């Protein structure tokens with residue numbers, strides 16, 4: 001089962017793996033033709049009613065695989081309005097091949113298709129690209145199709161139906177059979193008609209490995225204003241001061257609008273000295289301790305996401321403070337470094353992303369393995385056990401929650417230098433302000449690794465954590 005936005009991401013990941021969309025369309029069209037063959041015999045009259053997007057494109061391909069049928073390919077609207085290059089190329093191929101096509105620019109031309117005399121209709125007007133109720137001429141075409149008792153094969157989803165919900169905002173095609181691609185769609189389950197799920201050659205890697213498709217949805221809304229792209233609080237510092245500053249600066253570079261740092265008064269000036277962009281909130285003492293928890297809980301309540309851990313150290317009273325904080329906090333938090341050991345034993349309503357390296361995973365009570373596939377299984381089991389999202393750093397980063405697992409393959413051995421984990425926590429925290437936990441962790445791992453790869457290109461094994469921060473924006477652009 002796959003939702004439309006995830007399908008689009010997988011589609012883009014497949015392209016990045018070297019399987020271009022046009023190849024996927026060829027496989028989709030072939031699958032449509034195969035289903036038509038199960039419905040009607042060669043020589044039968046098939047009318048393909050096509051839209052101007054890739055759903056129509058699938059049918060332009062199918063027409064080439066039905067040469068032994070009497071096929072008519074009808075496009076609704078002007079071919080010049082075809083919206084994608086791969087659909088247009090397949091339309092053009094039909095013209096070059098002198099295969100019969102018709103252009104329907106007005107609903108009165110629909111009668112000319114004699115749909116009631118066809119032996120099979122292929123509904124390729126709209127698939128996952130539908131927005132709202134069908135407009136003209138698709139609405140009239142849907143009614144004309146429904147008015148016949150000709151068998152209808154719908155491409156990907158009956159036109160007018162929302163692939164995720166199965167609902168239709170307006171008129172929708174009554175399909176007798178749906179051919180959908182790669183995986184079933186949630187909205188198809190509720191329709192009581194046969195659904196063929198066609199494999200179109202998208203490898204599992206396009207879903208398992210984080211890729212460019214996973215970066216979608218990061219666009220900034222034009223009317224956004226300060227604070228729309230996330231406010232975060234880093235709870236860190238004490239024995240160490242670099243770590244919280246790295247996490248905070250990374251969060252800013254990854255797109256957060258405002259980043260606060262709650263830290264012991266003893267290191268506040270030092271942390272502020274790293275960047276004037278950090279809003280530092282000192283609490284008394286030289287380490288995070290239970291007496292500072294109430295102040296920090298109040299600060300955290302005003303933020304979208306908390307990053308708890310960088311540089312806190314592992315003193316007993318600090319871990320007690322972390323435990324007490326998590327017991328009182330019910331928002332979103334990234335937990336990193338020494339604070340991680342608290343997570344398996346704390347009762348919390350917070351939604352956590354834990355970012356251990358493999359040693360910290362063991363300290364948390366988890367298990368690891370050098371073989372990444374075995375490690376992925378172990379991490380998924382532990383994530384389900386603790387009921388939180390895990391991002392376990394390694395040559396292959398493993399991201400898992402109780403539902404799904406992702407692997408990020410970016411990054412390089414130069415990144416074992418100190419501080420890259422703090423940068424990762426900041427990147428994940430920034431993404432967590434606008435994404436679900438697994439997605440924030442997967443994209444964060446991917447981007448951090450890409451920044452590390454860009455840094456490695458220039459500095460080799462001499463790369464340092466701040467090199468990653470400087471390359472985060474470029475890493476998003478890749």
Ligand SMILES: NC(=O)C1=CN([C@@H]2O[C@H](COP(=O)(O)OP(=O)(O)OC[C@H]3O[C@@H](n4cnc5c(N)ncnc54)[C@H](O)[C@@H]3O)[C@@H](O)[C@H]2O)[C@H](O)CC1
Pocket residue numbers: 007008011024025028051052053054055056057058083084125126127128129130131132133134135136138155156157181182200
């Ligand atoms: N994702 C994959 O792996 C593959 C998907 N394939 C096929 O591609 C379509 C999705 O194509 P897309 O171009 O994104 O959108 P559509 O063709 O579904 O529709 C866009 C088209 O429709 C117009 N439109 C939108 N809403 C309405 C409306 N309410 N009324 C009228 N017209 C509307 C819009 O203007 C565009 O022109 C997917 O379903 C698959 O069939 C690939 O071919 C194979 C791999």
Ligand SMILES: [K+]
Pocket residue numbers: 055123124125126127154155156157158159
């Ligand atoms: K369709």
